[in-house]
Each structure stands twice: as structure tokens, then as C-alpha cells.
Amino acid sequence: MITFDKIKEAHKNLQGVAQVTPMTKAPILSEDSGSDIYLKKENLQLTGSFKLRGAYNRIANLSQEKRDKGVVAASAGNHAQGLAFAAKQFNCEATIFMPEATPLTKVSGVMSHGANVVLTGENFDEAYAAAMKFREEKNCEFIHPFADDDVIAGQGTVAIEILEKIPDLKQIIVPIGGGGLISGIAIAAKAINPDIKIIGVVSSGATAMKESYKSQMPLDSKSVRTIADGIAVKNVNPKLLNIIIDYVDHIVEVTDNEIANAILFLLEKHKLVVEGAGAVATAAIMHDKIEMDDTKVCALVSGGNIDVTMLAQIIEKGLVKSNRKMNLMVTLMDKPGSLTHLSEIFRDCGANIVQIDYDRDSIKLDFGEALITIALETKGDEHQKQIREKLKQNGYKFKQI
Incomplete structure (x- = not known):
């Protein structure tokens, strides 16, 4: 049985070993939500996560x-x-x-x-x-990654640090994979403050624990698919489910797109490198999955060990989605000066060319045509509208991709 006394013993064991990771206010999230939002940055732990x-x-x-x-x-x-x-x-x-x-x-x-x-x-x-x-x-x-009493007790020490920092906190938002982290945090937090709310967050590509919580019985997933690989768990442990049913107030889910948005937000606005699982709590706040009304809320940033290729993809897609990057396919006449004229249009619009590919051999092209695939740095939706209008005015056939 996992008790608060065991979590306090774990806290003593971890003294001088695990870092007391920073917990700081997130001003943009706070302003947008109307609540005081804090980030507990376990991504800055010695090995990059709470584990x-x-x-x-x-x-x-x-x-x-x-x-x-x-x-x-x-x-x-x-x-x-x-x-x-x-x-x-x-x-x-x-x-x-x-x-x-x-x-x-x-x-x-x-x-x-x-x-x-x-x-x-x-x-x-x-x-x-x-x-x-x-x-x-x-x-x-x-050593099991989550279905172990000593492991759960160790993860619960996060709650002690959070509530030592802000005793009057109203909610803690926690990622859920196997359930060890939220179980330990919930037991400790409810022992310190029985009125605090513990909200779990799963990825929409790995909802086994959410469905099991709703049904009050273990329901395994046939498959999982999510960028949040740290919480991509198919099978539900019955013991952990029982703890979550007893201690957790609500479970919500976020999509991969919402997780990616949160990763990019934390990178840009907070200078934090965060993995998918570590971003789900922030994603839930950003995308209005949590009920908040002028309260103090902590979102747990559980880890930062993201593969750099995945991070590059997220940045690329985020730039396109936020209209800061524009990818175009433009058909040109394959003759001297055609590419120069096209680039002058982009220059006049104030768009910077960051990548270009010239194809004159595609079977989809008519003789005498060339296909240009081009990436531009842009300054938002209105800027992209201006570029499209200029291309139309100059008679270009193009497609935004």
C-alpha cells in the first residue's frame, strides 16, 4: 500500500540526489486563462525527467x-x-x-x-x-517503470515540492501514461490538502487509462499512436487504476496537434525543450480542456528528452500553421529570367526565400515548363494573402502546400 508516510520517506531518500526543479509562473498562460498558472519543470531534472x-x-x-x-x-x-x-x-x-x-x-x-x-x-x-x-x-x-510501490512513492515527491512552493494551489495537471506519476502525486497532494484537484491528461492516441477511469474497470487499447511516446501505454494496471479512481478528480485528452502546439509554445515563450508527454498538461490548459476560474494551477512539465528529428518536424509544422512559413509550388516558363522575375515578386513583398527546388523533368509538366517548389519566411496571414495576390496578378499558376 502506498501511503503519504512512504512518499515522505522517499523524499528523504532523494535529498541531495534529485534536484528540486524550478516552479515558475507562466505569464502568457496566466493572462490567457485568467488564472495563475505555474510550470513545474521536471524536464530540468538530472536525467531530463521525473523518472x-x-x-x-x-x-x-x-x-x-x-x-x-x-x-x-x-x-x-x-x-x-x-x-x-x-x-x-x-x-x-x-x-x-x-x-x-x-x-x-x-x-x-x-x-x-x-x-x-x-x-x-x-x-x-x-x-x-x-x-x-x-x-x-x-x-x-x-524495476518496473510505474507498477511498483517504491517507484510510485518516489514520483509522489513531486507533489511535496509543488505544495511547499505554493501551499494554496487549487489544481495540479499531470500527464498519464501507466499511471505511476499521477498516483504518487495524487496520494501526496490529497494528504497535504484534501480539497486540491488532480487532473490527468492523456493523448488522444493512447486513451486506455481515460476509458478505464470512465468505465471503472481496466480496458486495454489494441494499439497506440502518438507523438507523446512517454505516455503511449496500451495496457492498464488494475492497481494503479484503483488509485486513480480514488484520488484523481478528472481525466482529459489532447490531440497530437495540440501537443505539438504546446511543445512549440514552451520552446518559444519559455525557452524549455519539452518532449510530447511533458507538454500534455500545458496543452490541456492552452486548448481549454481544464475548467479554471481565477485559481492557482500547476501544470507538470514531466520530461524534456525529445528526439531532435521530432522536434525539427514540430517546429516546421508549427511555423507553417502559424503562417510564419509558406510553402509554394509555382509553374514557370523554363527560360532565362523566369526565376529572377519570380524572386523579385517575393522580394517586393518582403518575403525571404529559405529553400528552393527546380524541376524541369516531371511528366506532369508541359514542354517548356518548370516546377518550382519554394519555402518562404512570412509575417502572418495577411502577408501570405499579399503574396498570393501578387502571384495571381502576374499570371502565375501556383499551389500552396
Whole structure:
């Protein structure tokens, strides 16, 4: 059973190990919502996410005999790095099984803390099966990423830090994947202030916990698909569901587009690099999924370990969506001076060309034509309207993509 006393013990275990991450007011979110919105920045934790807390507390509570036998886990992300870091502190051998397709940056991050990495299987389930086989063979301790009392207690220490900073907080908004984080936070927060509301957020591509919460029984998803890979969990743990039913006030969902908007917002406005799972609480506030009325609210930014290629895609799509980038396909006469004339139109409109591709061989083109694919830096919707009008006035055939 997870009690507040266990969470307070975990808080003591983590003293001098886990950072007391910053919690600061978000002025733009606060102004837009009419509430005082604060961000708890666990993306700035030592390993880039809250997972360090639970992993360290779990190993801290092992006997020395069990530590000497080593620990094993299966993970493709933050749990792996948190466990590797924690094991290093206790001079405990850690073996992490990760899917073969795990990005090199994540593998390198785990290995940098001295853990053994075994790449196996096409997905998490296959890596998990290999880890369980290893546990049986080596008789070592398996550290589950969320369905473990000591891990949950460690994650609950986040709530203690939040309410020490702002005792009169009214709501805490928390991402939900497997449910370990929100379970620990909810137990601790309700013990400190029974009137506080705990709101969970899932991705619309991974709604198993939300559907289970609504039905009051475990309902697994057949598949998950979301950019928030840290909360892309298919199977619902019955014990964690019961805790969430007892302690969590409401669960909402956000789409991948809303998550991407939040990632870009946090990057631009708060200079925070945040992964998909870490942005869902902010996304829920930005897109009016949370009922707020002149209250104090904390959104948990749970992690920042985003793959740079994913971040690049999000930035690109965000710039297009906010009309700061314009992609065009323009048909030209394939003769000297045609491209110069086109570029002069963009120059006169004050649009900067950032990328250009010239195709004269496409079978879709008539003889004597060329197709230009061009990317422009623009200054909003009105600016893009001006560019389109100029192209029409000059007789260009074009398509915005």
C-alpha cells in the first residue's frame, strides 16, 4: 500500500540526489486563462525527467544483497536513463533491455551512466519479455517503470515540492501514461490538502487509462499512436487504476496537434525543450480542456528528452500553421529570367526565400515548363494573402502546400 508516510520517506531518500526543479509562473498562460498558472519543470531534472525519483527510491529500498545481484529493466526512454543514473549512485549493476530501433541518443544516454544496454526486439513488449527472461536467469531485481510501490512513492515527491512552493494551489495537471506519476502525486497532494484537484491528461492516441477511469474497470487499447511516446501505454494496471479512481478528480485528452502546439509554445515563450508527454498538461490548459476560474494551477512539465528529428518536424509544422512559413509550388516558363522575375515578386513583398527546388523533368509538366517548389519566411496571414495576390496578378499558376 502506498501511503503519504512512504512518499515522505522517499523524499528523504532523494535529498541531495534529485534536484528540486524550478516552479515558475507562466505569464502568457496566466493572462490567457485568467488564472495563475505555474510550470513545474521536471524536464530540468538530472536525467531530463521525473523518472529518476522513482528509480532511485526503488534501489534505495533494496537490501544490499539484492543490489549486489544487480537490477534489470525494459524501457525505450526516460525510465532507462533514470534507473541507470540511480544504479550508478549505489554501485549497482544495471542492465536495460531496449528495442532495436531505439534512437542512438537514448541508448548513449543510458550507457553514459554505466548501465549495460541490450538492444533486442522490434518493440517494447519484446524487450520486456527478454528482460523478464534475464531476471529469471540471473535472479536479479526487476524495476518496473510505474507498477511498483517504491517507484510510485518516489514520483509522489513531486507533489511535496509543488505544495511547499505554493501551499494554496487549487489544481495540479499531470500527464498519464501507466499511471505511476499521477498516483504518487495524487496520494501526496490529497494528504497535504484534501480539497486540491488532480487532473490527468492523456493523448488522444493512447486513451486506455481515460476509458478505464470512465468505465471503472481496466480496458486495454489494441494499439497506440502518438507523438507523446512517454505516455503511449496500451495496457492498464488494475492497481494503479484503483488509485486513480480514488484520488484523481478528472481525466482529459489532447490531440497530437495540440501537443505539438504546446511543445512549440514552451520552446518559444519559455525557452524549455519539452518532449510530447511533458507538454500534455500545458496543452490541456492552452486548448481549454481544464475548467479554471481565477485559481492557482500547476501544470507538470514531466520530461524534456525529445528526439531532435521530432522536434525539427514540430517546429516546421508549427511555423507553417502559424503562417510564419509558406510553402509554394509555382509553374514557370523554363527560360532565362523566369526565376529572377519570380524572386523579385517575393522580394517586393518582403518575403525571404529559405529553400528552393527546380524541376524541369516531371511528366506532369508541359514542354517548356518548370516546377518550382519554394519555402518562404512570412509575417502572418495577411502577408501570405499579399503574396498570393501578387502571384495571381502576374499570371502565375501556383499551389500552396
